[in-house]
Amino acid sequence: GMKHRGIECRPDIETLSPGFVSVYESLLPSDVEKENQNLLLKSLTVIINKEWPNVKLHLYGSCANSFGFSNSDVDICLSIDECESKHDMLLKLADILQSENYQDVEAITNARVPIVKMTDPSTGICCDICINNLLAVANTKLLRDYAKIDNRLHQLAYIVKHWARSREMNNTFEGTLSSYAYVLLCINFLQLRRPAILPCLQEMELTYMLTVEDTDCAYFDQVDELHNFGSLNDESLAELVWGFFHYWAFAHNYTRDVISVRTGCIISKKIKNWTRRIGNDRHLLCIEDPFETSHDLGRHVDRCSIDMLRSEFKRAASVLQYDQIPFVSLFERE
Ligand code: ATP
């Protein structure tokens, strides 16, 4: 059975998996919803190509990385070669969308990633549109490809994302972590199980390659060949949820370690030069972006939010160890 720092996993852990699987299934978006998202993408393609014939539309974020809840926003990225200013293009796009009767259209041009927001009145789907954010398109594909290898990633990440959202630990403005960061934590956790449940795609033959500005995004994407990869490991969903939270509550070395999906390992802050605060990047909980490797996805975590996160990880670990119906209490707000 699983162990962390001498804590032996509860003996009835196996009996808890069906409960977690039901929670997971209740979070999946319906086929109707997926279909509505695709129809919206098609209508927008027509409207946008009327004004900009060479622009391509890419879905990214949780509606395309396969880790989306039902009712999540649709993230769309426009790719364009010409160098019309993003600012002007977004303002023009906002006008066009308004005249096409989309609702709550708003251009937010001063953000780190400038976007136009809108709502589709017929389905209520909210949509964010950005320009040339191709790194996000590439990391979306990476997450989707990892999810195809072993369904336990999908299940674990939905449980972790749902926990983070329910316990208000999913907000970079408050110093906690993005959904994207939580999925990376789950991937790395499964890369490190023994036997491993996930491989390290970036250390295999590079069958997919995209260069965005100076960043190479390359990895093995023929994942259909890997559908048996995790079969030597028979850990159940409940064991993995238990192990994930015990790792973050008791085993992670916050002063030394960096989570690295790129290498499939845990690497040291020293080799990344992330041992102290640099500007606003505090490097208290370090997660290396798989492609933009100088980018710490935990950089928003500060002295206050790291205490919150660690006490939430401990609460979760304790619920999972002692609670009669942990698949309910894990997500409850007191
Ligand atoms: P959800 O909307 O369900 O919370 P999401 O995956 O859509 O999850 P967002 O925070 O909306 O999460 O991010 C959308 C996408 O933008 C991510 O899937 C990822 O591709 C990209 N992204 C987000 N944050 C970063 C980041 N710090 N660095 C690089 N890419 C990022």
Ligand code: MG
């Ligand atoms: Mg999103």
